[in-house]
Amino acid sequence: MRRAVIAFTAFLGGLILLLAAPAHAADPEQSLRGTLKLQGQPVNGVKIVVTTESGQPVQEVTSNAQGAWEVPIAEPGPYKVTLDVGTLPKDVEVRGGTNVRSLTVYEGNPATALFALQAKSADGAPPGDDGASSAFWQRAAQLTFEGFNLGLIIALAALGLSLIYGTTGLTNFAHGELVTLGALIAYGFNTGIGLHLIPAAALAVIVAGGLGYSQDRFFWGQLRRRGTGIIAMMIISIGVALFLRYLFLIVFGGESDSFVQYNAQPGMQIGPISAAPKNLVAMGIELTVLVVVGIALLRTRTGKAARAVADNPALAASSGINVDRVIRIIWTMGGAIAGLAGIMLGLSQNLKFTMGQDLLLLIFAGVTLGGLGTAFGALIGSIIVGLFVQVSTLWIPPELKNVGALAVLIIVLLFRPQGILGRRERIG
Amino acid sequence: MDWTTIISTTVKAAIGVETVWYALAAIGINIHFGYTGLLNFGQSAFLAVAGYGLAVTVTVIGLPFWIGIVVGLAAAVLLALLLGIPTLRLRADYLAIVTIAAAEIVRLIFRSVAFKDVFGGSDGRRGFSDGFYALNPYPDGTYGFGWFTFNERVLWVLTIGWILVGLSCAVVYLLMKSPWGRVLKAIREDEDAVRSLGKNVFSYKMQSLILGGVIGSLGGFIYGLAYASVQPDIFGTETTFFAYTIVILGGAARVFGPVVGSMIFWVLLVLVNGVLSGAVQSGFITFMDITQVGPFRFLLVGLGLILLLVYRPQGIFGDKREIAIDAR
Amino acid sequence: MHAETTKEQKTAALAAFKDLAREPGVPKPDPILVVDNVVRRFGGLTAVEVEHVEVQRGSITALIGPNGAGKTTFFNQLTGFDTADSGQWTFNGRNMNGVPAHKVARSGMVRTFQLTKALSKLTVLENMRLGAQAQKGETFWRALVPSLWRGQEDEITERAEELLTRFKLDAKRDDFAGSLSGGQRKLLEMARALMVRPELVMLDEPMAGVNPALTQSLLGHVKDLREQGMTVLFVEHDMDMVRDISDWVIVMAQGNVIAEGPPDTIMSDSRVIDAYLGAHHDAPLSEDELEQQLHEAEEELVAENEEEAKK
Numbered sequence A: 001m002r003r004a005v006i007a008f009t010a011f012l013g014g015l016i017l018l019l020a021a022p023a024h025a026a027d028p029e030q031s032l033r034g035t036l037k038l039q040g041q042p043v044n045g046v047k048i049v050v051t052t053e054s055g056q057p058v059q060e061v062t063s064n065a066q067g068a069w070e071v072p073i074a075e076p077g078p079y080k081v082t083l084d085v086g087t088l089p090k091d092v093e094v095r096g097g098t099n100v101r102s103l104t105v106y107e108g109n110p111a112t113a114l115f116a117l118q119a120k121s122a123d124g125a126p127p128g129d130d131g132a133s134s135a136f137w138q139r140a141a142q143l144t145f146e147g148f149n150l151g152l153i154i155a156l157a158a159l160g161l162s163l164i165y166g167t168t169g170l171t172n173f174a175h176g177e178l179v180t181l182g183a184l185i186a187y188g189f190n191t192g193i194g195l196h197l198i199p200a201a202a203l204a205v206i207v208a209g210g211l212g213y214s215q216d217r218f219f220w221g222q223l224r225r226r227g228t229g230i231i232a233m234m235i236i237s238i239g240v241a242l243f244l245r246y247l248f249l250i251v252f253g254g255e256s257d258s259f260v261q262y263n264a265q266p267g268m269q270i271g272p273i274s275a276a277p278k279n280l281v282a283m284g285i286e287l288t289v290l291v292v293v294g295i296a297l298l299r300t301r302t303g304k305a306a307r308a309v310a311d312n313p314a315l316a317a318s319s320g321i322n323v324d325r326v327i328r329i330i331w332t333m334g335g336a337i338a339g340l341a342g343i344m345l346g347l348s349q350n351l352k353f354t355m356g357q358d359l360l361l362l363i364f365a366g367v368t369l370g371g372l373g374t375a376f377g378a379l380i381g382s383i384i385v386g387l388f389v390q391v392s393t394l395w396i397p398p399e400l401k402n403v404g405a406l407a408v409l410i411i412v413l414l415f416r417p418q419g420i421l422g423r424r425e426r427i428g
Numbered sequence B: 001m002d003w004t005t006i007i008s009t010t011v012k013a014a015i016g017v018e019t020v021w022y023a024l025a026a027i028g029i030n031i032h033f034g035y036t037g038l039l040n041f042g043q044s045a046f047l048a049v050a051g052y053g054l055a056v057t058v059t060v061i062g063l064p065f066w067i068g069i070v071v072g073l074a075a076a077v078l079l080a081l082l083l084g085i086p087t088l089r090l091r092a093d094y095l096a097i098v099t100i101a102a103a104e105i106v107r108l109i110f111r112s113v114a115f116k117d118v119f120g121g122s123d124g125r126r127g128f129s130d131g132f133y134a135l136n137p138y139p140d141g142t143y144g145f146g147w148f149t150f151n152e153r154v155l156w157v158l159t160i161g162w163i164l165v166g167l168s169c170a171v172v173y174l175l176m177k178s179p180w181g182r183v184l185k186a187i188r189e190d191e192d193a194v195r196s197l198g199k200n201v202f203s204y205k206m207q208s209l210i211l212g213g214v215i216g217s218l219g220g221f222i223y224g225l226a227y228a229s230v231q232p233d234i235f236g237t238e239t240t241f242f243a244y245t246i247v248i249l250g251g252a253a254r255v256f257g258p259v260v261g262s263m264i265f266w267v268l269l270v271l272v273n274g275v276l277s278g279a280v281q282s283g284f285i286t287f288m289d290i291t292q293v294g295p296f297r298f299l300l301v302g303l304g305l306i307l308l309l310v311y312r313p314q315g316i317f318g319d320k321r322e323i324a325i326d327a328r
Numbered sequence C: 001m002h003a004e005t006t007k008e009q010k011t012a013a014l015a016a017f018k019d020l021a022r023e024p025g026v027p028k029p030d031p032i033l034v035v036d037n038v039v040r041r042f043g044g045l046t047a048v049e050v051e052h053v054e055v056q057r058g059s060i061t062a063l064i065g066p067n068g069a070g071k072t073t074f075f076n077q078l079t080g081f082d083t084a085d086s087g088q089w090t091f092n093g094r095n096m097n098g099v100p101a102h103k104v105a106r107s108g109m110v111r112t113f114q115l116t117k118a119l120s121k122l123t124v125l126e127n128m129r130l131g132a133q134a135q136k137g138e139t140f141w142r143a144l145v146p147s148l149w150r151g152q153e154d155e156i157t158e159r160a161e162e163l164l165t166r167f168k169l170d171a172k173r174d175d176f177a178g179s180l181s182g183g184q185r186k187l188l189e190m191a192r193a194l195m196v197r198p199e200l201v202m203l204d205e206p207m208a209g210v211n212p213a214l215t216q217s218l219l220g221h222v223k224d225l226r227e228q229g230m231t232v233l234f235v236e237h238d239m240d241m242v243r244d245i246s247d248w249v250i251v252m253a254q255g256n257v258i259a260e261g262p263p264d265t266i267m268s269d270s271r272v273i274d275a276y277l278g279a280h281h282d283a284p285l286s287e288d289e290l291e292q293q294l295h296e297a298e299e300e301l302v303a304e305n306e307e308e309a310k311k
Ligand SMILES: Nc1ncnc2c1ncn2[C@@H]1O[C@H](COP(=O)(O)OP(=O)(O)O)[C@@H](O)[C@H]1O
Pocket: A424, A425, A426, A427, C042, C045, C047, C065, C066, C067, C068, C069, C070, C071, C072, C073, C074
């Protein structure tokens, strides 16, 4: 186990170095979009008409100076995109002849309409086109990258959830709300007080940690002292989740919003991957935090104590570890990194009061795959889940990507009821 | 503030449609959780497959209403088997997570664009209840007395709904007094002990899952018929959580606990809604606007669930010495 | 109703053991349970590795060994509560490996647990009734019609009450099992196991955590089981007790059966002394010293068990 942990930490560390450059952003609400380019140069002023499948008009737009156009779509479903050939520059035409594209827009995902442009004077023969297979691999690379990004966010949240479970036996259904909390606090500092996002995020992480601490100090710790059973605590956490969720709805409202800074960063092309700089930075931060926490768990006294408590609380207590103190530190750290996960999620998607709740099952999937209560299992499990969710969209519609991950969770438990790294319980 | 309307809607909520379908969902959960100790957090999926089974059979395939009911019930049994085989051997906490995941899978599939032709996407399905209302023996008109007045359609749904609630309670009563129920309660306490006494624990858990699922699925029918539609998001995890709140409020492992729990739950919810909306509209409350009243009620549900478990885990009727949620 | 009055079974058992070799795995004249090559590993740790062992029908056999020797794990393998990595065993000549726990119990091999598993939110009487086999009211559809199972339930209740009286728990019949003392729970668990009508009763530390006043009566009950024709295999730490009631002793250490023999001589076997005290303890110990050490270990265990029970 120790070996695996060290190897994993080294792996993460290596990634930080490798990735000292790129990442991407999934846009929030669903939309139709595209970029018009001719030989690498943007083509602007081209009219794009979006209609429903049956021809009901939705919206018309023109491409901007970067050649980009985008139409927000309220209802997921099939749409038709028509490029008005008349608005193209004189000597330009759409390759392949047809100027109409039929596409399906899935909830929460942008759909891209591709119009390849070519110079009219060029003689008809298209250049040797190995398009299909290279396009597949390019998408695969892009999705792997996005999956890794998502996996790291899940891992941040999962670490706290798993350690809290290991040390206190609590399956915390309100952990998703701790993720939302971090994002909303940062949003508050960012838009309310007008702090730049970077100090706002730093402050929010500290506040989230403080709230984690107080949650244990004034709530969960008290319940433990009363001897509340683990099932009762699990259901109480559902109460907490409902309470916080609706509190967020009341305070933040039902709409989604984004941070003031970095919200519409243009992507850059890195090899086969297109990524916005903010995502690269976010991944760097996530990796750094995971490595630091990993090292802390392996090397520091408190970290070792935390693992010992997670392993066997009774034994740890009898060997002189102050279990309560360790649990409080775990709650503080857990709250802080869950908050960080929320901010990172808010950076790559939009902020919404349900953002953490929507992530919760993926967090659980990650934690469960790794085996409840094991810190490093949670990391590995989370990254697997993140990758799986994104890469599976190569074959399944994006709206069903979480279905795939949850199905895998169930199948894994079918064969290993204790999770990948978890241990069997004793009988007798 | 219009106290008459507030009080009349509140009183009606005690026997209203919401109370009925949540009571059925909660009776199912009471069998799973209250008596067997199974933390099934996927109850909403049973309601969903039943409601959709009916809706799709009638609207998409075009078969008669009662075949739709049979399909819905069969779907609930099938779901119990599919859900139970991988999960019933798991520890309580894993079981909770996996059942919630399974219910999410069901909901996501129902609302997906890919299956829009069958399940109708996020709009769901409508127009499958004519067969049910064709059987309505009540002629057109308004029935009841005082504040309890319903039109013939609602009255018909409520009649059937409460008959189903009554039958379900009778079945639970008979079963839990029998040796079969004794095995269930013993499994809740310690399944290894039950195994050592020669009982096939897996089979009993499965029977419990099927029974509770089927009773819960009746709630799905009632919802679908009362509103003449089903939508995927009605059957989300929060529905399950509210039903858990109801079970705990009424008292887990009590025959009538879920029914009384549901009545109280909806009476309180409607009352709080009425009073707060009234107060906001007439300017008594200024720190909230009218759109925040809805969420505020559910915030109170969360708070109520916490307080119940901390201070009265046995609920209203429960016996503290005999409940699954032991607050040791 | 103590064994002093009816001693035929004891005499028979002792006669059967009289000429046996004191070797691990020695064949018995009439074995009810025959175990071959059972292995269970937890990661790198081999918790159980039993080459061959037999349990004589109609006897009381003690399974002893230091803490962590693998006794409980061995019980778990035999009773289907855990899957052995490999191995075979037969009960009454029937192959039992891979048989699920409930079927093992139904075939007549019933075990109790080291940490008592009284069903605390059921009454004492309900605990007892649960043990009865082939209950009509335990099938779903018949459960719905009380008249189909009432008669059988009354018979079961009668038998349960007899057993409760024998175990002096009749006064508690309507109390929740959770309200019983540790010793009473052990009694209840044993009585409940008898409701199954087993042929082989496997008791995992039946005396642990029981107060001294109750131990005598528990001992009496165990002896009774043999007189009623049942076979008993039990795990115990207290050597006094082992010597008092067992006809034969099997010693496990580090997963292996290291010695077998009659109770009065087994403790002077050098292999056993090594196992308990570690091989590097080279000074030969007197029987008294040994006893002393064992008692200390036992007290520790009792304290541990009590703590466990308090939780
Ligand atoms: N589920 C398990 N996982 C890992 N190790 C176990 C498990 N069960 C038992 N062990 C180990 O197997 C060995 C035998 O344990 P056990 O059978 O309980 O001993 P005994 O009952 O003789 O005291 C011990 O070292 C124990 O730590």
